[in-house]
Amino acid sequence: MIANQIANPYLPAPAQVLAIQPQTGVDYTFRLATDIEPAWGQFVEISLPGVGEAPISVSDAGPGYIELTIRRVGKVTTALHQLKPGDTVYLRGPYGSGFPRDEFAGHQLVVAAGGTGVAPVKGLINYYAGHPGELAGLNLLLGFKTPADILFRTDIERWQGLFPTILTVDQGQAGWSGKVGLVTEFVKEIPLKNDARIIVVGPPLMIKFTVAEFIKCQIKPEQIWVSLERRMHCGLGKCGHCKINDVYVCLEGPVFNYSRARDLVD
Numbered sequence: 031m032i033a034n035q036i037a038n039p040y041l042p043a044p045a046q047v048l049a050i051q052p053q054t055g056v057d058y059t060f061r062l063a064t065d066i067e068p069a070w071g072q073f074v075e076i077s078l079p080g081v082g083e084a085p086i087s088v089s090d091a092g093p094g095y096i097e098l099t100i101r102r103v104g105k106v107t108t109a110l111h112q113l114k115p116g117d118t119v120y121l122r123g124p125y126g127s128g129f130p131r132d133e134f135a136g137h138q139l140v141v142a143a144g145g146t147g148v149a150p151v152k153g154l155i156n157y158y159a160g161h162p163g164e165l166a167g168l169n170l171l172l173g174f175k176t177p178a179d180i181l182f183r184t185d186i187e188r189w190q191g192l193f194p195t196i197l198t199v200d201q202g203q204a205g206w207s208g209k210v211g212l213v214t215e216f217v218k219e220i221p222l223k224n225d226a227r228i229i230v231v232g233p234p235l236m237i238k239f240t241v242a243e244f245i246k247c248q249i250k251p252e253q254i255w256v257s258l259e260r261r262m263h264c265g266l267g268k269c270g271h272c273k274i275n276d277v278y279v280c281l282e283g284p285v286f287n288y289s290r291a292r293d294l295v296d
Contacts, residue, residue, distance in 0.1 A: 039266055042077055042120035047113055048095060053181045057146070058111055059089065059099045064121055066096055069128025070154035071257060071285040074098070075265050077120045082106040085262035087150040087284075088124065096121075099149040099181065125265035127285045129154055129229060129255060135164050138223045142171040142240050144213050144232030148181050150257055150284075151231055156185065159192055169220050170195040173213035173232075177206045196220070212236075217243035228254040230288075241288055254288035 049061040066074060068088045076098060077083035084106040090097040102111045113119070129151075139158070143151050158168050170193055174180045177199055189195050196216045198209040209216065213236060228249055230240050237256050244254060258279050263271035267278035274294045277283075286294070 040122070042075065042083075042122040044118050045121045047115050047117045047119060049115055050113065053099060053183075054179055056102045057099060057181060058102075059097055060110070060113075060119075061095050061097050062119065062121065063094060064096055065094065066121060066124055067091065068096060068124035070131075070157060071128035071150055072124040072126050073150075073259065073262050073265070073284065074121050074123030074125065076100075076106075076110070077122075078106065078109050079120070081109045084110075085125075085265060085280075087257075087259050087262075088153060089149040090153040090156060097153075099146070099152075101146055123265060125280055126262070126283055129285055131164070133255075134227045136166055138167040138169070138226040139165050139229070140169045140171065140220055140222065140226055140244075141229045142213055142217070142232075142244075143230070144173045144236040144240075145175065145179065146181070147232030147236070147257070147259075148172055150259055151229060152182055152185060154229075155189060155193075159189070162192075166223070168193045171198075171213055171216055171220065172196070173198045173200065173236075175200050177203050177208075194220075212239075214239045214243050217247065222247050222249065224248070226253060229256075230254065231257045231259070234260065241292075251289040251292060252287060255285055256288055256291050257284045258286060258291065258294065259284040 045062040045064045048063050051059040073085050073087045075083050086098045088096050089099040100107050102108050141151050198211055202210040228244050230237050261272045261279040263269050265280050267281040272279040
């Protein structure tokens with residue numbers, strides 16, 4: 031009887047698919063009915079019986095739901111992309127650390143994100159859109175491979191009306207009149223305050239070189255936070271796949287201050 035009362039951390043709960051929003055040809059946003067209340071930057075495990083489980087960062091949340099933006103890259107994500115509203119998935123979590131809003135309060139915050147790295151910061155940006163007085167200012171630097179790869183177009187259009195926003199693509203296409211170039215090329219265009227707080231999320235190389243550009247602008251490592259979301263795995267630090275040296279990213283991350291993350295060779 032006592033054993034039955036002990037919560038099983040490996041046991042997921044059912045969640046109904048409320049809506050599915052295609053972002054690109056391979057990226058879909060799923061709105062799922064759940065009571066999970068994540069901190070921005072945390073992730074959950076989503077699973078389908080008989081198929082498998084995948085760790086996914088929460089891209090947004092609200093009363094009674096969370097949103098996950100999922101790229102079709104393997105067996106589990108391909109099966110998820112075949113779902114329709116009304117279907118059931120299974121969730122457990124949330125796991126890991128989120129972005130430290132207390133550290134950002136009263137400061138200029140700069141969010142630099144590349145590709146699917148925009149997903150983990152989407153909810154945070156939307157939070158500050160509704161609570162602008164918590165910051166001294168918010169600047170966005172968002173990069174995608176091509177115009178066809180741009181995620182959250184409606185949100186980005188709204189952000190552009192609220193915050194100084196640089197939107198760039200690595201490779202232009204016909205009809206694209208915006209900026210072309212890597213995210214690193216535009217860091218110097220942001221008017222940075224000495225005490226600015228920085229978030230950098232994206233592929234490992236993008237994080238490495240974007241952080242280097244901010245440091246060239248006299249931003250200290252202690253003022254920078256990164257997300258090592260690519261290392262997420264079981265969420266509980268049991269499988270060991272997330273481990274870097276003696277650090278379990280699932281438990282202590284995926285969000286790290288760069289003063290620590292710079293010693294974690296990814």
